[in-house]
Amino acid sequence: MNDIKHYINGQYVGSASGKLFDNINPANGRVISKVHEAGREEVDAAVQAAKAALRGPWGKMTLEQRTQILHKVADGINARFDEFLEAECLDTGKPKSLASHIDIPRGAANFKVFADMIKNVPTESFEMPTPDGTGALNYAVRRPKGVIGVISPWNLPLLLMTWKVGPALACGNTVVVKPSEETPTTTALLGEVMKDAGVPDGVYNVVHGFGGDSAGAFLTEHPDVDGFTFTGETGTGEVIMKAAARGIRDISLELGGKNAGLVFADCDMDKAIEGTMRSAFANCGQVCLGTERVYVERAIFDEFVTRLKAAAEGLKIGPPDDSEANMGPLVSLKHREKVLSYYQKAVDDGATVVTGGGVPDMPAELAGGAWVQPTIWTGLADDSAVVTDEIFGPCCHIRPFDTEEEAIELANSLPYGLASAVWTENVSRAHRVAGQIEAGIVWVNSWFLRDLRTPFGGSKQSGVGREGGVHSLEFYTEMKNVCIKL
Ligand SMILES: NC(=O)C1=CN([C@@H]2O[C@H](COP(=O)(O)OP(=O)(O)OC[C@H]3O[C@@H](n4cnc5c(N)ncnc54)[C@H](O)[C@@H]3O)[C@@H](O)[C@H]2O)C=CC1
Numbered sequence: 001m002n003d004i005k006h007y008i009n010g011q012y013v014g015s016a017s018g019k020l021f022d023n024i025n026p027a028n029g030r031v032i033s034k035v036h037e038a039g040r041e042e043v044d045a046a047v048q049a050a051k052a053a054l055r056g057p058w059g060k061m062t063l064e065q066r067t068q069i070l071h072k073v074a075d076g077i078n079a080r081f082d083e084f085l086e087a088e089c090l091d092t093g094k095p096k097s098l099a100s101h102i103d104i105p106r107g108a109a110n111f112k113v114f115a116d117m118i119k120n121v122p123t124e125s126f127e128m129p130t131p132d133g134t135g136a137l138n139y140a141v142r143r144p145k146g147v148i149g150v151i152s153p154w155n156l157p158l159l160l161m162t163w164k165v166g167p168a169l170a171c172g173n174t175v176v177v178k179p180s181e182e183t184p185t186t187t188a189l190l191g192e193v194m195k196d197a198g199v200p201d202g203v204y205n206v207v208h209g210f211g212g213d214s215a216g217a218f219l220t221e222h223p224d225v226d227g228f229t230f231t232g233e234t235g236t237g238e239v240i241m242k243a244a245a246r247g248i249r250d251i252s253l254e255l256g257g258k259n260a261g262l263v264f265a266d267c268d269m270d271k272a273i274e275g276t277m278r279s280a281f282a283n284c285g286q287v288c289l290g291t292e293r294v295y296v297e298r299a300i301f302d303e304f305v306t307r308l309k310a311a312a313e314g315l316k317i318g319p320p321d322d323s324e325a326n327m328g329p330l331v332s333l334k335h336r337e338k339v340l341s342y343y344q345k346a347v348d349d350g351a352t353v354v355t356g357g358g359v360p361d362m363p364a365e366l367a368g369g370a371w372v373q374p375t376i377w378t379g380l381a382d383d384s385a386v387v388t389d390e391i392f393g394p395c396c397h398i399r400p401f402d403t404e405e406e407a408i409e410l411a412n413s414l415p416y417g418l419a420s421a422v423w424t425e426n427v428s429r430a431h432r433v434a435g436q437i438e439a440g441i442v443w444v445n446s447w448f449l450r451d452l453r454t455p456f457g458g459s460k461q462s463g464v465g466r467e468g469g470v471h472s473l474e475f476y477t478e479m480k481n482v483c484i485k486l
């Protein structure tokens with residue numbers, strides 16, 4: 001069994017404290033590896049390496065040189081595709097069929113897309129008159145923000161970490177990444193790829209550990225980090241925001257959601273079932289953009305529930321290597337406890353359990369895994385915690401509505417505002433409803449269709465700021481105006 005070490009200043013290093021924690025395979029509960037837990041010492045070394053690297057060869061490279069290296073990073077991920085796939089699936093338990101189509105290709109694409117984007121985005125220039133008649137010229141330039149602290153979650157580990165690291169490096173910053181303690185491996189492996197691609201030492205650093213009173217907190221408390229980007233729970237986002245306030249550091253937060261799907265009677269039912277299925281159960285329901293509240297127009301409610309039930313019962317639960325499996329386990333037994341507590345709460349609150357609601361029977365070798373059944377409920381009150389809290393499991397509650405206004409009101413009724421999916425074949429309705437939903441992303445007749453040039457993030461308690469396209473460049477750079485008197 002291998003140890004997973006920190007990656008600091010181009011070297012894999014262990015913790016001075018010798019503290020290690022277990023990395024567990026959620027498909028069978030067995031230990032995959034031991035991970036070094038960073039103390040303040042390792043976090044400080046990583047931040048100092050990142051700070052120094054800003055003034056080293058990285059800071060002196062031309063944009064062309066930098067972006068060529070990032071292309072090599074993407075090529076390096078693709079060249080070691082199977083290793084990344086194996087590592088990601090061991091850490092998360094997700095089906096290889098899913099990770100090979102989404103997680104790993106996006107991990108590589110995140111470097112290429114932002115390397116190309118930074119070369120093609122113009123900045124502003126304004127000529128102005130002056131009293132003496134000679135005039136002045138203003139032009140804006142982008143400069144790296146500095147050292148970026150990247151705190152990433154476990155649900156799409158490589159995808160979400162590189163979604164931040166790709167643009168951060170494209171803009172000339174250096175990074176210290178704190179991956180989730182649940183899924184450290186691909187972030188660690190990326191160090192080798194960075195080295196082989198010619199990324200100078202100190203540009204990409206990784207420290208492992210937990211959140212509070214561990215590597216995560218030590219990183220956010222470190223005064224030499226210039227900005228933080230985080231994806232995860234809303235409560236954690238608040239803690240990070242407070243830490244970033246000291247020293248007035250910038251933040252980009254993509255937080256929780258309790259997303260609504262609105263299914264109108266004029267929808268294409270096949271599309272609505274297929275899309276809602278994916279949005280509720282893909283990645284075992286562990287996608288912040290997933291649909292946990294489904295509102296269906298009363299005329300088609302019964303048919304929709306019957307068909308979604310059949311679809312959920314058709315899912316094949318299994319380990320990553322099972323090529324027929326389309327649903328893996330949850331990320332950990334601890335997370336399963338949380339999800340199962342909501343399964344119980346739904347029953348206590350009087351739900352009708354349409355399907356699921358428990359733990360599936362698994363073969364003996366998988367019995368220690370964090371398996372749960374895909375679950376659908378109806379009949380809960382709008383204020384049940386099952387309908388208002390982010391559960392982050394393979395489950396949804398379906399409730400009927402009678403009018404478009406009611407559907408919009410229900411969708412907007414929570415403090416979250418991340419994503420929504422609207423199912424209708426009426427284009428006027430699609431525009432009207434999309435315009436009124438309080439969320440960062442509204443999909444119409446689709447879900448998780450991602451164009452990396454688009455703004456991505458949440459409104460209300462689902463986040464602060466937007467990443468994606470030029471919005472990533474906005475966050476990862478400082479704009480400076482130069483005014484030249486002519
Ligand atoms: N993509 C998303 O939107 C995600 C949402 N969640 C939600 O959060 C719930 C709890 O899962 P967790 O893993 O505990 O999520 P979390 O938000 O606490 O963890 C995400 C990352 O933040 C770090 N972190 C935690 N506390 C920190 C602190 N005080 N300072 C700095 N870094 C800190 C963690 O170590 C991890 O790297 C889930 O049940 C789910 O509802 C979890 C993961 C991803």
Ligand SMILES: O=C(O)/C=C/C=C(\O)C(=O)O
Pocket residue numbers: 155156160163231232254286287288289450456
């Ligand atoms: O960038 C994407 O395509 C996916 C984003 C998904 C999340 O942010 C999430 O599940 O947390």
